[in-house]
Each structure stands twice: as structure tokens, then as C-alpha cells.
Amino acid sequence: MAQRWPDRLWIVRHGESSGNVARDAAHAARLARIDTGGRDVDVPLSPLGEEQSRALGRWFARMPRDQQPDVVLTSPYLRARQTAGLIHASGGLAVEAADFIVDERLREKEFGILDRLTSHGIREEFPEQAEFRRVLGKFYHRPPGGESWCDVILRLRSALDTVSLHHSQARLLIVAHQVVVLCLRYLLENMTEEQILAIDRAGDVANCGLTEYAFDPTQARDGALVLKRYNFVAPLEQEGAKVTAEPDRPVGSR
Numbered sequence: 001m002a003q004r005w006p007d008r009l010w011i012v013r014h015g016e017s018s019g020n021v022a023r024d025a026a027h028a029a030r031l032a033r034i035d036t037g038g039r040d041v042d043v044p045l046s047p048l049g050e051e052q053s054r055a056l057g058r059w060f061a062r063m064p065r066d067q068q069p070d071v072v073l074t075s076p077y078l079r080a081r082q083t084a085g086l087i088h089a090s091g092g093l094a095v096e097a098a099d100f101i102v103d104e105r106l107r108e109k110e111f112g113i114l115d116r117l118t119s120h121g122i123r124e125e126f127p128e129q130a131e132f133r134r135v136l137g138k139f140y141h142r143p144p145g146g147e148s149w150c151d152v153i154l155r156l157r158s159a160l161d162t163v164s165l166h167h168s169q170a171r172l173l174i175v176a177h178q179v180v181v182l183c184l185r186y187l188l189e190n191m192t193e194e195q196i197l198a199i200d201r202a203g204d205v206a207n208c209g210l211t212e213y214a215f216d217p218t219q220a221r222d223g224a225l226v227l228k229r230y231n232f233v234a235p236l237e238q239e240g241a242k243v244t245a246e247p248d249r250p251v252g253s254r
Contacts, residue, residue, distance in 0.1 A: 004164040005225050006172040009213040010069060011181050012056065015049030015086075016207040017079040020246040023118070032121030040108060040115065045082045052208040052241045053083045057090025059235030068094040069173035073163075075106040075180070083208065084175040093173070105159040108248060109179040112146025138200075139193045153183045160187060178205045178248055188213065188225050199230075204245040206233045 019036045026034040036043050045053065060068055072095055074084045081102065088097045114122055114129060123130045126143075133141040142148040163172065174184070182205065186196040205211075210232040213225035233243045 003168050003215065003217070003223060005215050005223065006071075006163065006167050006170045007215050008067075008069075008171045009163075009174070009225055010172070011174045011176065011184055011211040011213075012083065012087075013178050013181050013205045013207055013209050014045070014075075014077070014079040014083040014175060015052040015056075016046045016244045016246065017043050017049055017248075018046050019043040019079075019248070020049075020207070020244070021046050023248075024246055026118050030118075030120055032118060032124050034116045034118060036116065041077050043077070043079055045079050045086075048242055048244065049079065049083070049207060050086060052236055052244075053086035054090045055236045055239035055241040056083075056208045056210070057087035057092035058239055060087060060092025061090055063092075065094050067171065068092060069171050070094045071167050071170040071172045072100045072175070073103050073106060073159075073172065074100055074175040075108065075177060076102050076104050077108055077177070080106070080175045080177065084173070087173075087175075094171070103159060103162075105155040106174065106176040106180055108177040109149070109152050110145070110147045112143040114143045114146060137193075137197070139197060149179065149183060152179055153186060156180065156183050156187060160184075181205045181209075181211055185211065185227075185230070189227065203231070204247050206231055206236075206243050206245040208236055208241075209233050209245070210235065 022036050023034050072084055072093060074080050084100055085097055087093060113126065117125065129143055139149045142151060182196055182200055185191065211230050212228045214228050215223055216226045217223040219226060236243050
């Protein structure tokens with residue numbers, strides 16, 4: 001049977017964003033709301049996030065060109081598109097930036113009425129939601145107007161169908177967000193709720209942290225993608241870029 005998966009798959013969380021910085025400032029000051037100055041989709045990278053993206057691009061650039069990513073899928077959010085663009089500008093991609101595929105299914109988890117709220121703000125303004133989340137857990141809790149992890153997983157199932165249909169045997173780079181990285185692991189590795197939440201509890205996905213899979217034809221009936229590394233930050237450390245892992249907003253509902 002024909003191979004249905006990419007030869008290599010890299011999944012990258014975007015570089016540090018100005019929203020991550022604003023979130024930390026709001027949390028430190030015990031404010032209820034995070035001031036990002038606009039829509040979450042329009043939040044750009046911070047200067048450090050740009051440095052992290054270039055560092056990762058230089059790491060890819062040291063690969064032979066025939067081993068670099070030759071297909072790029074990115075979230076439509078500005079910080080993800082900027083990350084992909086800076087990886088390309090640093091020589092790390094065997095594909096032109098104009099050929100990047102923007103896929104809305106890779107967008108950030110939607111927080112609904114809890115958007116821009118810190119954990120303090122959620123408890124203050126929507127105590128019933130804080131209690132619902134405590135009872136249901138983050139995997140199933142859906143804030144009004146927002147998404148649960150299960151909702152994100154549902155759209156990612158569709159995105160992976162597109163990957164297998166159109167990008168088999170490719171060297172594919174996906175640039176997205178923390179919850180997307182984790183939910184893709186859940187799907188690709190056939191995890192349970194308990195398994196993926198244990199990984200989440202162990203630590204946040206680093207900005208520009210790299211998760212890598214390789215196709216193994218001996219796995220399963222038709223071959224499978226096998227995890228090679230997760231949350232790999234050596235490319236940043238090698239380039240002297242500071243490693244950050246701030247959760248995306250809001251603090252209390254990721």
C-alpha cells in the first residue's frame with residue numbers, strides 16, 4: 001500500500017509573542033486582564049521571539065537542502081506566520097515563503113469569554129467557569145464561545161487527513177501553538193486523556209520548541225510516524241537564544 005504519511009514531520013510552537021510578555025506582566029501584577037492591544041490573531045512576535053525563530057532557522061539551514069522541510073503549514077495567527085517567515089529568511093527551508101500553506105485548523109485554541117483573562121481574572125469574573133473547569137478538567141471544559149481540547153482535536157483530525165492525502169513522503173513543517181502541538185501528539189501517538197495531560201503537566205512547550213517524527217514503514221499495518229524528539233530546544237541554546245515557555249493566554253484555561 002502507498003505511504004500515507006510524510007517522510008519527516010516537524011511541529012514547532014511559535015516564538016515568544018508580545019502576548020506572552022503581556023501575560024507575564026499581568027500575572028506578576030495580579031491583574032484580571034491581559035492587555036495585548038487587539039485581537040489574539042494579530043499578536044506579533046516579541047523581539048526575543050524573532051531571535052528564537054532565526055535561531056531555529058539557522059539550525060535547519062545547517063541541514064543539507066534535500067533534508068530541509070519542503071512543505072510548510074502554518075496557523076493563520078501572525079506570530080506563527082512570522083515564525084515560519086523568519087525560519088525561511090534564515091535559510092532553513094527548501095520551499096519559498098510564498099508557497100506556505102495557511103491552515104485555519106492549526107489556529108490557537110479559542111478561549112471564548114475567558115479570552116484575555118488571567119487565572120485571577122477568571123476566578124473573579126467567572127467563578128462558575130473556574131469551578132466547571134475544576135470538575136471537568138481542561139480536556140473537556142469548553143468556555144462559552146470557546147473550545148475544549150477535544151474541539152481542537154476534532155479540527156486537527158481533519159488537518160491530519162489533509163496531510164496524509166496531499167503531503168505523503170514530504171518533509172513537512174507545521175508552525176502553530178502549544179495546545180496544537182500537544183493535541184497533534186495525542187492523535188499521532190494514539191494517546192489517552194491521562195497520557196497527554198501528564199505530558200502537559202510535566203512542562204509547557206517551549207517557544208520554538210521542536211517536536212519531530214520520522215516515518216517508519218515497519219510500524220503498524222501501513223507504517224507510522226514515530227516520535228524522535230519532543231520540545232527540543234538545543235537549536236536555540238546552540239545559537240545563544242533565551243529559551244522561554246510561557247503558556248498562551250489566558251493563564252487559567254489552557
